[in-house]
Amino acid sequence: MLFDIHCHILPAIDDGSKSMKETEKMFRMARKERIGTILATPHYSCEREPEFYKRCQNVYEEVCQMIQEKNLGIQLYLGNEIFYSSGVLEALKRGEALTLNHTKYVLVEFAPYVELLTIKKAVQELQMAGYFPILAHIERYECLKKESEVQNLVDMGAYIQVNASSLTGRLGIRVQWYLKKLMRHDLVHVVATDAHGSKKRRPMIQEAAGYINVKSVQVPDGITYHYEKSEVDGYCLNFSGQPTKAGIYPYQIQYEDELGCQYTYKTTWIIGDNNTLVASMGDSYLLYTKGNVYQASNPIEVAGGSGSYTFEIADNSDPGAYIDEDYYSDDTDEAARIGFRNSTPGNKTVYVKVTDTKDTAKTVVVKWQIHVKNTFRIICNVFDSTGGTYKQARSMMLYGKEPNNYRTKFYAEYDSSKEQWYADVIEGTYSVEMSGESASEVLEENCIITKADEKTFVLKNIYPVEITSADDLSGVFWYDEEGGSQIGRGSLLYLPKGTYYLIGKAINGMEVISQSISFQIVDSKVTVKAENLKKSNMLSGTITLDQAVQVSLKAGNSQIYNYYKFVPEESGTYAFYSESSYDTYGQLLGADYESLANNDDSGTNENFRIIYSCEAGKTYYIGIRAYDAYANGKNAELYVEKTDEDANTDDSE
Numbered sequence: 001m002l003f004d005i006h007c008h009i010l011p012a013i014d015d016g017s018k019s020m021k022e023t024e025k026m027f028r029m030a031r032k033e034r035i036g037t038i039l040a041t042p043h044y045s046c047e048r049e050p051e052f053y054k055r056c057q058n059v060y061e062e063v064c065q066m067i068q069e070k071n072l073g074i075q076l077y078l079g080n081e082i083f084y085s086s087g088v089l090e091a092l093k094r095g096e097a098l099t100l101n102h103t104k105y106v107l108v109e110f111a112p113y114v115e116l117l118t119i120k121k122a123v124q125e126l127q128m129a130g131y132f133p134i135l136a137h138i139e140r141y142e143c144l145k146k147e148s149e150v151q152n153l154v155d156m157g158a159y160i161q162v163n164a165s166s167l168t169g170r171l172g173i174r175v176q177w178y179l180k181k182l183m184r185h186d187l188v189h190v191v192a193t194d195a196h197g198s199k200k201r202r203p204m205i206q207e208a209a210g211y212i213n214v215k216s217v218q219v220p221d222g223i224t225y226h227y228e229k230s231e232v233d234g235y236c237l238n239f240s241g242q243p244t245k246a247g248i249y250p251y252q253i254q255y256e257d258e259l260g261c262q263y264t265y266k267t268t269w270i271i272g273d274n275n276t277l278v279a280s281m282g283d284s285y286l287l288y289t290k291g292n293v294y295q296a297s298n299p300i301e302v303a304g305g306s307g308s309y310t311f312e313i314a315d316n317s318d319p320g321a322y323i324d325e326d327y328y329s330d331d332t333d334e335a336a337r338i339g340f341r342n343s344t345p346g347n348k349t350v351y352v353k354v355t356d357t358k359d360t361a362k363t364v365v366v367k368w369q370i371h372v373k374n375t376f377r378i379i380c381n382v383f384d385s386t387g388g389t390y391k392q393a394r395s396m397m398l399y400g401k402e403p404n405n406y407r408t409k410f411y412a413e414y415d416s417s418k419e420q421w422y423a424d425v426i427e428g429t430y431s432v433e434m435s436g437e438s439a440s441e442v443l444e445e446n447c448i449i450t451k452a453d454e455k456t457f458v459l460k461n462i463y464p465v466e467i468t469s470a471d472d473l474s475g476v477f478w479y480d481e482e483g484g485s486q487i488g489r490g491s492l493l494y495l496p497k498g499t500y501y502l503i504g505k506a507i508n509g510m511e512v513i514s515q516s517i518s519f520q521i522v523d524s525k526v527t528v529k530a531e532n533l534k535k536s537n538m539l540s541g542t543i544t545l546d547q548a549v550q551v552s553l554k555a556g557n558s559q560i561y562n563y564y565k566f567v568p569e570e571s572g573t574y575a576f577y578s579e580s581s582y583d584t585y586g587q588l589l590g591a592d593y594e595s596l597a598n599n600d601d602s603g604t605n606e607n608f609r610i611i612y613s614c615e616a617g618k619t620y621y622i623g624i625r626a627y628d629a630y631a632n633g634k635n636a637e638l639y640v641e642k643t644d645e646d647a648n649t650d651d652s653e
Helices: 020-032 052-070 088-094 116-128 147-156 173-184
Strands: 002-007 035-040 075-078 081-083 105-109 132-135 159-163 190-192 212-217 223-230 234-241 247-257 262-271 278-280 284-288 294-303 309-313 321-323 336-342 346-356 359-374 376-383 393-400 409-411 413-415 420-425 428-436 440-449 453-458 463-468 477-480 486-489 492-495 498-508 511-521 526-529 531-537 539-542 549-552 562-566 572-579 584-589 595-599 609-614 620-626 635-642
Touching: 002 020, 002 159, 002 190, 020 035, 020 052, 035 052, 052 075, 081 088, 105 116, 116 132, 116 147, 116 393, 116 409, 147 159, 147 173, 147 409, 159 173, 247 278, 262 278, 262 294, 278 359, 284 294, 294 346, 294 359, 309 321, 309 336, 336 346, 336 359, 376 393, 393 420, 393 440, 409 420, 428 453, 440 453, 463 511, 486 492, 511 526, 549 562, 572 584, 584 609, 595 609, 609 620, 620 635
Parallel strands: 002 035, 035 075, 081 105, 105 132, 132 159, 159 190, 284 359, 376 453, 463 526, 539 562
Antiparallel strands: 212 247, 223 234, 247 262, 278 294, 294 336, 309 346, 321 336, 346 359, 376 420, 393 409, 393 428, 413 420, 428 440, 463 492, 477 486, 477 498, 498 511, 511 531, 549 635, 562 620, 572 609, 572 635, 584 595, 584 620
16 A cells, blocks of 8 residues: 655645545545555644644544544544744744654755755754654755756755656646656655645545566565555565575665666665574764764664564663664664764764563674764855955855765855854865855855865855945845846845846835836946835725626736735625636735735635635735736636635645
8 A cells, every 4th residue: 555645634724625524535535546544744834823733633633533433444644744944943842843643754845936055954954953854845846956956955865755746747747757857866755645635636646656667676585576466556566485594685676667767776684583683773974073962863673583672782882872762652662763972073882782572582782883073164255256245145055076974065154243154074075055145156166175274265257236225125125127036135236247127126015115226237346326216006906795806916926916905894704715727825914914814725726715704894905916927917806705614824835
């Protein structure tokens, strides 16, 4: 049976299933797709109410009871799809954001136009906190349209999830073939449904499974295999037999898909018998920064004997080793994870004694090698093409060019008082990359670092543009007049040589403030005055109960809505929604333009649907925009009607 780790199947929690009846339909669909286990992953963001996890738990328990009563034959577990932000780690620590079934695996998502460095920083932060990040539906992120970018994340230790519907062409043939290419190079770890309902974005996965032709299989002596089609499980590689000798055996499986793409899967057989315990631990490679305490954690794999074991750290181990009792949630006696803390560099050795609980004469000692290397600090200065300090850098990353067992990706930190970046690294050759408000580029492709040093980098063809105005420009976003793409914000931009016609936009309540500027960059700093201030109102009219309003959609990337005023005559729960052939996004504001609710896909055909409890006589503003820029100028119908549905207040995209 198949395992679906990403599914919005809990009813009335987010933009997934709307009712228990629809949830039951989704389970029956999943069963036909030969899905036997589902992880329910309702959306979590730090804007959720603190008790959201309790609501998820309560609904989860109700659904589990329904599964038993209906005899649906599916195992359900609970987790979250987490929209990553600065508060996520604390939310995980408090238990308000959920890992996948109480493990260390965390399913995270980002905004479609997130920067690559933001994802990388999130991966590193999660790993440093002891989690294993799984990146949800990576085909949606504009920054991951190149194989090399995905490869960087996999090299960092991230797990990659793609949607089954994307593999079957829902997002177009280009995305389909791109994902096939990633799979050919072993850069996709999980295919999941990301199901949201029984009518659209359904729990369908079989079509994406494809055909696998096994070319060769290495197995221990005494083991045979059969590759065959099962009516229940589809195509399966089934192993049978009895190993002839206990031991640890690394082997490979080679196979190809229906496109002729070749794959190699590496596996390790750990074989024990009734009289012999066999255990294994891989080496760990860590970096040490002076003054810090480093921590390692590694599982120990055991086979043989009764299957029930005790674990203890041997006396001849380096100090700092311990049994990680908190790793497994069920007090298992079948496996263990070993931890190690210390504050000195060098090679460390930990010996773990494993004892059969039913026959204490059966023991095995496992050697765990921990290699710890010193880091040293380098200082980085970044200048624009005029020699001035580049003041809009957001992040800097150093990527190791030579593979080794130690970490080869390092984030630099910014010291605002000195306007310098610093990073604790090891010897090696690095690609130094920087992301800024208006400029992102490779500062040096082959930067050799051998010791503590100060490095200077100059941005090629990047010049400062200072914008002056009688008005406050801190909230102004600047767009290319031709393409409409955002190129910066505020009173300072950094741009290459050329001629520019820019439009600056700021939003104040319902009012859009626009300014236009034009200038030319030759080979020096440019100062330009912003004039011709224009003001326009996003309020397009009023909306009446049960009467459609025809709307020409605004571009999604501009954050500019068409708003319609609504004053209910009666208090009650109201549904605000759109009907169109396009992906819409809705926002509900109060009388003082405060945000009350947001939604993306809760309606039909990727239209928004907001359910909100309104008071009679109060003023509300319902806003609608296109989610994607391609729908700019397309038509939609906007509605408001009374409903018995439960109110929602937020929808993370």
